[in-house]
Amino acid sequence: MRGDEVDVARHQVERGVEEGREPLRGWGEAVFGFEAAGTVVEVGPGADPALAGARVVAMDMTGGAYAELLAAPAEAVTPVPDGLSAADAVAVAAQAATAACVLDQAGLGGGETVLIESAAGPVGGYLAQLARRRGVARVIGTAGGRAKLAKARERGFDEVVDHSEPGWQSRVPRGVDVVFECIGGTSARPLLDALTPGTGRMVVYGLISGDWPAVEPADLEPRGLSLVRATMAEVDGSRSEVLALAARGELTPLVDSALPLAEAAKAHQRFEDRLAAGKIILLP
Ligand SMILES: NC(=O)c1ccc[n+]([C@@H]2O[C@H](COP(=O)([O-])OP(=O)(O)OC[C@H]3O[C@@H](n4cnc5c(N)ncnc54)[C@H](OP(=O)(O)O)[C@@H]3O)[C@@H](O)[C@H]2O)c1
Structure with missing residues (x-):
């Protein structure tokens, strides 16, 4: 596969990279990068020959994407719809x-009403866009510093809270139905106060701080709250x-x-x- 236009700078801010800890695996190759977009120049044995010449993205590789040419397993490849640039x-x-x-x-x-952490980051920004499509009424975001808060507002967040300020959790409006939690560590627990008792839930999908959120069953049960640890089992299906949404201009x-x-x-x-x-893209 030829990385025609792009390759991706993948962050390693999460510290959970030691053996056996989520979310990032150690690099399996000497060359960094596990996400790319490009054109298939050659198809290996057993893969669909129709892929030759196709514009594709390749995801979840074990490394090697910071390159002009790379080999990707067939199951890691998804065709890119017409009209959507590689970047x-x-x-x-x-x-x-x-x-x-x-x-x-x-x-x-x-x-x-939902609360989305790291609102100026890519996952946070897409959560907001896709949540709107699913009928969410009010999207509150958290980000660090004025520039990121402004970016989140520009991207459609209704309200923003600076998560770099001490005690920021107390400034989150009450009555939140779902917290999308990706920072982890000790910052998550005070956010339970913002959740609606009886139905509120915290959906955990990342640990930017390096630790899973320090939330215990005893923090949840008396208030009727729940914690969902999201799995990525169905991510390829999405x-x-x-x-397609991006190609149609709907994302x-x-x-x-x-x-x-x-x-x-x-x-x-x-x-x-x-x-x-947002995403940092490398152009080979
Ligand atoms: N990328 C994926 O495909 C993927 C897949 C599964 C799960 N996830 C999870 O989704 C979450 C968001 O991913 P993303 O790609 O959109 O990343 P991201 O939001 O760009 O993450 C980096 C940002 O996190 C914020 N942050 C908050 N607390 C931090 C801390 N203690 N140390 C460093 N940065 C901190 C910083 O933004 P501020 O300056 O605003 O604080 C930083 O710029 C991550 O937890 C990731 O593990 C991502």
């Missing part, structure tokens, strides 16, 4: 599919759907920036400095 396809393929998969597990019926790809592959280090630095608001 936009790779911006949507992992994070929007993740958001769709997480939303499927939130038990939404329409009319809810990929074609979100690519906005969230791109922070695009840099030449030679500037991969700059891309990583941008991510580590928490400056990225």
Whole structure:
């Protein structure tokens, strides 16, 4: 597969990369990168020969995507619909599919108020867009600092709270039906106060801080709250759907920036400095 236009800077901000800890596996190859978009130049034995020449995204590889040519397992490849650029396809393929998969597990019926953490990040931004499509009435986001808060508002969040300020959880409006939790650690527990007693739920799908949320059954039961740990088992099933939505202009790809592959280090630095608001794309 030829990475015609794009490759992806994948963040490693999560610290849970040691053996046996989620969410990231260790790199299986010397070359970084496990998401790419490009054109199939050669099809291996057993794979569908019709893929030759197809524009595809390749997801969840064990590494090797920071390159001009890469080998991807056939099951990792999804065709890109006409009209969607490679950059936009790779911006949507992992994070929007993740958001769709997480939303499927939130038990939404329409009319809810939801809280989405890391609202200026790609998964957060897609959660907001897709939640609206599912009838959510009010979308509150959290982000760190003025620039990220402004970006979240620009992307359609109704209200935003700065999660870099001490005690920020007390500024989250009460009456939230679902918290989409991805930071983890000790910051999650105080958010339970914002959830509607009896029906409120916290859907956990990430641990940016490096730890799962410190929430115990005793924190939930007396208030009738529940905690759902979202699985990614169905994420591949959501990929074609979100690519099609983006191709029809019904989902906005969230791109922070695009840099030449030679500037991969700059891309990583941008991510580590928490400056990225969306996907960083590398162009081979
Ligand atoms: N990417 C995927 O395909 C995928 C799949 C499954 C699960 N997830 C999970 O979804 C969550 C969001 O993913 P994403 O790709 O959209 O990432 P992201 O939101 O871009 O994550 C990075 C951002 O997290 C925020 N953050 C909050 N607390 C932080 C802390 N303690 N240290 C560093 N950064 C912190 C920072 O934004 P502020 O400056 O606003 O604080 C930072 O820029 C992650 O937990 C990830 O594990 C992602």
